[in-house]
Amino acid sequence: MSNSSGRPGSARTSALAEDMRLLIGKLKRRLREQGDHGDLTPSQTAVLLRLEKGGPATVSSLARSEGMRPQSMSSAIAALEAAGLVRGAPDPDDGRQTIMSLTDACRERIRAGRAARQDWLSRTITARLSPPEQDELAAAVRLLKRLIDD
Amino acid sequence: MSNSSGRPGSARTSALAEDMRLLIGKLKRRLREQGDHGDLTPSQTAVLLRLEKGGPATVSSLARSEGMRPQSMSSAIAALEAAGLVRGAPDPDDGRQTIMSLTDACRERIRAGRAARQDWLSRTITARLSPPEQDELAAAVRLLKRLIDD
DNA sequence: CTAATATCAGGACAACTGATATAT
DNA sequence: CATATATCAGTTTTCCTGATATTA
Numbered sequence: 001m002s003n004s005s006g007r008p009g010s011a012r013t014s015a016l017a018e019d020m021r022l023l024i025g026k027l028k029r030r031l032r033e034q035g036d037h038g039d040l041t042p043s044q045t046a047v048l049l050r051l052e053k054g055g056p057a058t059v060s061s062l063a064r065s066e067g068m069r070p071q072s073m074s075s076a077i078a079a080l081e082a083a084g085l086v087r088g089a090p091d092p093d094d095g096r097q098t099i100m101s102l103t104d105a106c107r108e109r110i111r112a113g114r115a116a117r118q119d120w121l122s123r124t125i126t127a128r129l130s131p132p133e134q135d136e137l138a139a140a141v142r143l144l145k146r147l148i149d150d
Numbered sequence: 151m152s153n154s155s156g157r158p159g160s161a162r163t164s165a166l167a168e169d170m171r172l173l174i175g176k177l178k179r180r181l182r183e184q185g186d187h188g189d190l191t192p193s194q195t196a197v198l199l200r201l202e203k204g205g206p207a208t209v210s211s212l213a214r215s216e217g218m219r220p221q222s223m224s225s226a227i228a229a230l231e232a233a234g235l236v237r238g239a240p241d242p243d244d245g246r247q248t249i250m251s252l253t254d255a256c257r258e259r260i261r262a263g264r265a266a267r268q269d270w271l272s273r274t275i276t277a278r279l280s281p282p283e284q285d286e287l288a289a290a291v292r293l294l295k296r297l298i299d300d
Numbered sequence: 301c302t303a304a305t306a307t308c309a310g311g312a313c314a315a316c317t318g319a320t321a322t323a324t
Numbered sequence: 325c326a327t328a329t330a331t332c333a334g335t336t337t338t339c340c341t342g343a344t345a346t347t348a
Binding site: 010012013014016017018019020021023024025026027028030031114117118119121122124125126128129133134136137138139140141143144145146147148 | 160162163164166167168169170171173174175176177178180181264267268269271272274275276278279283284286287288289290291293294295296297298
């Protein structure tokens with residue numbers, strides 16, 4: 001039912017918001033089910049994503065970013081280092097710091113996990129939506145991007 | 151390994167899937183930022199949602215649902231009971247079981263948290279999308295629901 | 301007597317706080 | 325000396341495994 005009455009209706013918008021809230025939760029859960037998270041703690045996962053997004057960083061700066069104590073970050077990083085996911089190098093300019101960065105193996109692992117989630121989504125879209133419906137969805141995605149812009 | 155479907159338009163669909171994957175993550179994060187989760191563990195939150203969705207249940211059935219041991223569920227529930235969020239009553243038919251249910255205070259708390267998240271979404275939709283665009287989004291939501299159906 | 305429910309006891313792990321060595 | 329980084333200890337929390345009482 002298309003209701004294109006120009007009223008900035010609160011009831012209709014509220015119903016749409018409820019639908020979207022439930023929908024986003026379920027989609028996120030489905031995506032999460034796909035990839036192999038590996039048995040990392042949430043903090044460890046957050047550190048890897050932070051390093052990927054922000055580049056190499058020290059233990060203390062990572063601790064600040066994640067709202068953890070440096071001691072906790074140290075042990076989290078020790079586990080990641082033992083798993084071959086991050087690598088530490090001494091800072092040539094400041095002997096106190098150790099600069100952590102992702103290993104190539106970790107980048108590949110992150111890429112593979114993302115690809116698995118994206119593949120599921122891609123396959124599901126292809127299987128369940130007709131090409132015109134896919135166009136409709138693509139148009140709506142452009143609208144949704146506006147909702148998360150600053 | 152990137153697309154096992156035999157249909158044409160894989161490249162466009164793949165780009166759409168990537169956009170959606172990033173978009174869903176960001177929307178979920180924005181929603182999460184809104185509500186006050188309270189300082190509950192993920193397991194405790196899961197138990198409350200399970201009780202809300204499935205109605206009263208025993209400790210063991212909750213443990214099975216959440217993939218925990220009954221002992222761990224017992225202590226999680228003890229904390230929730232101390233916080234006044236759940237309430238236990240003996241099963242009249244089976245003296246071994248204790249049936250847990252949500253308190254009214256807990257239902258109100260869940261409702262308030264959800265309302266906060268939904269309000270943000272509702273306000274953002276109203277502020278950033280024109281009424282016709284809202285109609286377009288509502289139509290796309292119906293398409294998206296098809297993606298998460300079993 | 302066997303099976304299911306709930307709990308008590310102790311261990312493992314990831315986070316915390318406090319204290320310490322090293323470098324700026 | 326004052327500050328910052330990283331780590332070494334011990335504690336708390338949340339899960340686990342193992343054992344026990346009660347009821348079906």
